[in-house]
Amino acid sequence: MDWLERVAGLRQWTRGGTRAPHKPLLLLYALGRFREDSAGELRYSAVEEDLGRLLAEYGPPNATTPAYPFHHLTGDGVWEVRTDRGPGSPGTGVRELRASGAAGRLVPELRAALRRDPQLLGRMAQLLLDLHFPPSLHGELCAAVGLEPGPVEAVRLPAGRRQRDRRMRELVLTAYEYRCAFCGYDGRIGAVPVGLEAAHVRWWAYDGPDEVDNGLCLCSLHHKLFDKGVLGVGDGHRVLVSRHFAGGSRPARDHVTALAGRPLLGPRPGARPVAAAHRAWHLRQVFHGAPRAASAS
Structure with missing residues (x-):
């Protein structure tokens, strides 16, 4: 499986050039936490404040909630959620996520791939940064989610993606x-x-x-x-x-x-x-x- 292609294809609201970096921010945060503890999971009630700050600082000007990407990222094949009742997300409601003990983490296949290839984490993070944020914010955003700034190696955008004009x-x-x-x-x-x-x-x-x-x-x-x-x-x-x-x-x-x-x-x-x-x-x-x-x- 090409994880870079999957990350590049995250489904987002894009109508009229609207910024919707909710999923990329959650995924960057999850990669940073994986780097610290590859076996851990992210309980929504424990990370809600962190994710809220990321969205407030790096998201669009309109108000938003971290409950949205916590639930919807499960549809992109890179993230899973379970509750005290078992596998599956209870939805996008903040109260439901808190009350059910909802916790998320990278899917097992992605966690295994990241352990096999230590450089994959850096390439995924750099791809998310390149596709969703301007270079002036990359360094501080890496610091905010606990990642090393800069790619482990050069990352080429997936086929079909336009390239920057160096001129x-x-x-x-x-x-x-x-x-x-x-x-x-x-x-x-x-x-x-x-x-x-x-x-x-x-x-x-x-x-x-x-x-x-x-x-x-x-x-x-x-x-x-x-x-x-x-x-x-x-x-x-x-x-x-x-x-x-x-x-x-x-x-x-x-x-x-x-x-x-x-x-x-x-x-x-x-x-x-x-x-x-x-x-x-x-x-x-x-x-x-x-x-x-x-x-x-």
Whole structure:
């Protein structure tokens, strides 16, 4: 059995580019726990809080519950659930999962495969990250679920999956003249830019094209905050800052909250600005809460 193909084919709600990373997050969490204890199981009542935090931090802006993937992942052939009454999930109800003593774990065949091939766990985790999250979040997400960051070996996407266009970074950085579109940072060592990255507005994992009108040149800090939903791009290509962001220090005010309402820096004349459709996707699927009022400064 090709476990990578099975993981790549997790059934998810995908209509209209809607983010639904519930199953991938649960599976990443389960892989991290397997790494710690390959014989253990995850009792829902014991892991509900952990899974809730993962969904709140890395899931879509709308409220959700970890009960959904805990039950529905059983249909993908990688996860099983039992209760105090025996095998099988009681459903998606939080009360039912708690009251029945529901516990889940990877199916026996997958557990055996992971024991036979120690590198399979790393390849599966990297595939889940590549298919559902932007690279700026991979390291911290690995840390959050107890996995080592980075693949054990290079992971090729399954046949039929589109591949990234390696030219995008240079095209985007050139279009924005090698400076952060939010703050203007343009550091370099000699002729080599340092701390500047090409961010997808609509994530590549959700059919975001590798094109200039879906990209922003951002410094490392603002790229991370953009992908975390703290920052966004609104009408008139002005910077949005989430009201959910809190930071009382002067650096937090200067580098984040003071950006509210500022126009983007770039792109250069003749280059295509961020397309409205991609900005709208980011605001629906990534940006958290309502934007702050424009900064007086």
